[in-house]
Amino acid sequence: MKLILQTAFLFACITTCLKTQAQRVKIIPEPVRITDKAGDFVFSNNTRLITTTQDTLVLQSMALFSRSFQATTGIWLHQSNPAGSTRGIILVELKPGPLVSTPEGYLLNISPDSIKITAATPAGIFYAFQNLAQLLPADQKKQPQKPWKIPCAYIVDYPQYPYRGMHLDVSRHFFPPAFIKQYIDLLATFKINVFHWHLTDSHGWRLEIKQYPKLTTVGAWRANRDNIPMTVAQATQPGEPATYGGFYTQEAVKEIIAYARQRNVMIIPEIEMPGHCTAALVAYPQYSDLNNNTPLLMPCGYPGDLQHNFCVGYDSTYIFLQNILQEVMALFPAAYIHIGGDEVRPEPWLNCPRCQRKMKENGFTTARQLQAYFTARIDSFITAHGKKMMGWDEILGAAIAPSSVSMSWHGDSKAIAAAARGNATVMTPYQYTYFDFYQSDPGLEPAITYARLQLDTVYHFNPMPRAFTAAQAGSILGGEGCLWTENIPTPQHVEYMLLPRLLALSEALWSPEDKKDYARFITKTETQFHRFDAAGIRYAKSMYNVNIRPVADSAAQSITVTLTDQTYRYPIHYTLDGTTPTVRSPLYEKPVVIHASAVLKAATFIHNRPAGKINTDTFLLHKAVGATVAIQPAHEAPGRLLDGILGTIEPYDARWMMLTDSLTTVTIRLHPQQLVQSLTARFMEDQVGNLYLPRKINVSVSIDGIHYTDCFTVANAVAPQQLLRHVAKYVMPIQQQARYIKVSIHNANLHTLADKNIIMLDELVVQ
Numbered sequence: 001m002k003l004i005l006q007t008a009f010l011f012a013c014i015t016t017c018l019k020t021q022a023q024r025v026k027i028i029p030e031p032v033r034i035t036d037k038a039g040d041f042v043f044s045n046n047t048r049l050i051t052t053t054q055d056t057l058v059l060q061s062m063a064l065f066s067r068s069f070q071a072t073t074g075i076w077l078h079q080s081n082p083a084g085s086t087r088g089i090i091l092v093e094l095k096p097g098p099l100v101s102t103p104e105g106y107l108l109n110i111s112p113d114s115i116k117i118t119a120a121t122p123a124g125i126f127y128a129f130q131n132l133a134q135l136l137p138a139d140q141k142k143q144p145q146k147p148w149k150i151p152c153a154y155i156v157d158y159p160q161y162p163y164r165g166m167h168l169d170v171s172r173h174f175f176p177p178a179f180i181k182q183y184i185d186l187l188a189t190f191k192i193n194v195f196h197w198h199l200t201d202s203h204g205w206r207l208e209i210k211q212y213p214k215l216t217t218v219g220a221w222r223a224n225r226d227n228i229p230m231t232v233a234q235a236t237q238p239g240e241p242a243t244y245g246g247f248y249t250q251e252a253v254k255e256i257i258a259y260a261r262q263r264n265v266m267i268i269p270e271i272e273m274p275g276h277c278t279a280a281l282v283a284y285p286q287y288s289d290l291n292n293n294t295p296l297l298m299p300c301g302y303p304g305d306l307q308h309n310f311c312v313g314y315d316s317t318y319i320f321l322q323n324i325l326q327e328v329m330a331l332f333p334a335a336y337i338h339i340g341g342d343e344v345r346p347e348p349w350l351n352c353p354r355c356q357r358k359m360k361e362n363g364f365t366t367a368r369q370l371q372a373y374f375t376a377r378i379d380s381f382i383t384a385h386g387k388k389m390m391g392w393d394e395i396l397g398a399a400i401a402p403s404s405v406s407m408s409w410h411g412d413s414k415a416i417a418a419a420a421r422g423n424a425t426v427m428t429p430y431q432y433t434y435f436d437f438y439q440s441d442p443g444l445e446p447a448i449t450y451a452r453l454q455l456d457t458v459y460h461f462n463p464m465p466r467a468f469t470a471a472q473a474g475s476i477l478g479g480e481g482c483l484w485t486e487n488i489p490t491p492q493h494v495e496y497m498l499l500p501r502l503l504a505l506s507e508a509l510w511s512p513e514d515k516k517d518y519a520r521f522i523t524k525t526e527t528q529f530h531r532f533d534a535a536g537i538r539y540a541k542s543m544y545n546v547n548i549r550p551v552a553d554s555a556a557q558s559i560t561v562t563l564t565d566q567t568y569r570y571p572i573h574y575t576l577d578g579t580t581p582t583v584r585s586p587l588y589e590k591p592v593v594i595h596a597s598a599v600l601k602a603a604t605f606i607h608n609r610p611a612g613k614i615n616t617d618t619f620l621l622h623k624a625v626g627a628t629v630a631i632q633p634a635h636e637a638p639g640r641l642l643d644g645i646l647g648t649i650e651p652y653d654a655r656w657m658m659l660t661d662s663l664t665t666v667t668i669r670l671h672p673q674q675l676v677q678s679l680t681a682r683f684m685e686d687q688v689g690n691l692y693l694p695r696k697i698n699v700s701v702s703i704d705g706i707h708y709t710d711c712f713t714v715a716n717a718v719a720p721q722q723l724l725r726h727v728a729k730y731v732m733p734i735q736q737q738a739r740y741i742k743v744s745i746h747n748a749n750l751h752t753l754a755d756k757n758i759i760m761l762d763e764l765v766v767q
Contacts, residue, residue, distance in 0.1 A: 024036075026524045028507060030520070031511070041113075043069075043147070044075065047089070049078065050081070050082050050090065052082055053093070090115040090116075091117065094125065100119050100124060101120055104121065104162075104264070105120065108128045110135075127157070161509050161510075162477060166502065167428075167481065171272075179491045184260050195265050202278035202299050204219065204222065204246075205220050205247065206247045207250075209327050211323050211327065212284065219280055219298075220246060229723075261333075267332060272339070273340060276340055278306075287311055289354075292308060293351075313357055318381075321378065325378075336405065337387050339375075339395070340391060350367060371398070379398065383401045389401070390405040415468075425476055433481045435453065435502075436449055437449055440454065440613075442649045446493070454542075460518075464476055498539075500528065503524075522543070544567065546565050550617065554625070554639055557621065557626045563592070565612065570611060572587070576599070577599065578599035579601065594621070597622070603615070617646070619644050621644050624766035627670050628669040629642050631664065647763070655762065659747070665742060678731055678735075679766055681730050684725065685720055685725070692758065694748065696745075697714040697746070698712075698714075699734065699742070701734060701741050711734045
């Protein structure tokens with residue numbers, strides 16, 4: 001299977017048109033320096049692979065390239081001794097020099113007569129071969145009589161950061177070893193050198209631990225909740241068959257580690273503790289917190305998750321975890337062991353007598369101090385065994401060793417804190433690196449999540465905090481993309497969420513800032529699309545989807561709409577009457593000003609055909625647009641409720657207003673007094689995000705703003721009516737003359753915490 005994938009990917013390198021010399025060298029990530037040279041190197045049956053080294057990894061890189069190339073072209077690249085003619089050879093030399101002294105750096109000198117690869121380490125040799133694959137000519141599939149050739153160039157290259165990582169969560173959904181290898185192939189192709197393997201979490205324990213077999217016989221399996229999103233899937237019930245899951249044997253892991261090593265990919269295992277651990281506790285409940293009112297059941301989704309922690313007041317828990325870590329450290333050769341450490345809720349410990357006793361013994365007054373105690377103890381154990389602990393940035397709350405590494409998902413502030421303590425950081429700020437986020441408009445993407453991360457945003461990710469001095473800069477090892485899989489159940493969906501954003505991450509972490517060019521990157525990415533197509537790899541075309549950005553002008557009672565896609569290079573056509581746009585529809589050339597209600601549809605066109613999905617937005621220029629509005633208690637931007645712009649399915653798109661008070665009153669003053677036929681209100685319900693519908697909505701009207709007449713009341717059921725996020729619309733008839741409209745919104749107050757009782761209110765449409 002792996003040879004088929006490599007062959008298909010290599011064969012796809014021949015499917016893109018190359019025109020000018022400057023355009024011919026299309027490599028992702030962009031090298032440090034490319035010097036174009038005239039001519040091409042032409043492969044033939046006489047082409048030989050020659051090396052002066054017997055390094056095992058170098059020979060493996062040569063063999064990988066040779067096998068894939070033969071399967072694609074039918075040409076066998078003979079390996080021979082350096083003696084003889086130098087014409088038509090690919091010479092591979094492993095030797096340091098002034099231009100290739102950095103680890104992973106290389107020189108690639110392509111001339112009409114020969115190709116010379118020089119590097120200081122086997123990693124540089126491997127990456128040079130990846131470039132050769134990307135440089136293969138484009139027109140062979142249609143014209144097989146033409147020779148196989150690559151453009152001549154002189155390339156000097158090395159990475160900007162030593163740590164270039166990509167994460168995959170296999171706990172929420174298990175992905176088989178064959179796919180893990182394909183995932184590693186993709187990382188290696190684009191010079192990502194770390195695979196962060198998220199092996200355990202509440203929803204499944206995926207790594208065989210021989211001393212504790214129930215971690216996989218019990219903890220790797222849960223009830224099958226096919227076609228039920230994890231956001232709402234109920235936990236596995238007592239006696240219910242647990243048939244969904246899987247795990248990796250230690251033998252399978254060894255094979256994957258060896259596979260990755262041949263491709264210069266280090267695998268860092270993550271074993272979550274002290275939270276995100278329900279699967280382990282279902283298997284071995286004696287290590288769980290005590291007096292927990294939440295049943296200890298295997299979660300199938302969010303319900304029941306994060307309700308249990310390892311009991312950190314029980315000394316046997318540490319023995320249990322240390323035994324696990326010993327097997328993990330023996331299995332994985334990487335210098336780092338990731339312990340997670342994020343999102344640990346304190347409640348399970350506050351009711352546990354063992355944890356409370358531990359707090360009292362150490363003079364702790366908060367659960368965070370207890371977590372810091374646990375983290376420091378685990379850190380000492382890992383450090384004593386010659387490894388370095390890594391964890392999410394919550395580990396900075398503990399007294400950890402200087403060698404331990406923080407993974408900063410909260411951004412620059414945590415990196416600054418780590419540097420002040422003398423700890424290194426891998427940057428994973430969620431705004432730039434969380435690949436489970438939407439790739440374009442939420443309505444055009446396949447699964448509901450909670451934020452957007454576009455290709456261009458990933459491309460402009462800079463791991464180095466702006467406030468860092470030169471002295472602090474050395475504490476930033478690099479960056480990493482994270483792919484959480486709560487809503488990503490299949491390998492094909494993983495590929496869709498990974499690509500092409502992996503390419504942008506690659507260039508962000510490898511290429512010098514002065515060599516980055518987004519327009520050029522888009523061209524190179526489109527070349528890669530042809531290769532993915534030939535290899536049968538799924539990817540997102542979201543970069544062609546049009547972003548619709550409306551801005552209301554209340555004084556003019558109009559909406560100005562800006563249209564862009566993520567390529568910034570192709571024509572966009574649109575309509576305002578709800579019809580499907582074609583090349584004959586208006587061409588977007590400047591912001592569109594809308595003065596009347598409209599249904600806008602827009603699409604990017606390439607070669608007169610839509611390139612992405614058609615995006616749609618509805619604007620309602622109703623009677624109250626631009627009217628005076630007052631809200632009690634006061635809120636920011638009250639005009640958002642009367643701007644004619646409807647919210648999307650994403651609650652934090654700056655179109656919705658968040659209300660958390662028990663009673664919110666919205667008063668609209670119309671200009672002038674007029675017949676009001678109805679008022680329509682839109683609310684979002686999402687029980688996972690604590691977004692609830694109002695308990696009651698009351699609408700009244702007035703002529704003088706003092707005396708109000710009740711018109712309509714909506715009374716909702718107490719419990720949420722739908723499990724999944726959705727928008728509820730209430731059309732309330734009025735049929736009265738009015739100058740003032742008062743809308744009273746009563747909070748359901750379903751959550752014990754006041755700030756978790758959220759009402760999301762959209763446009764109040766007055767007809």
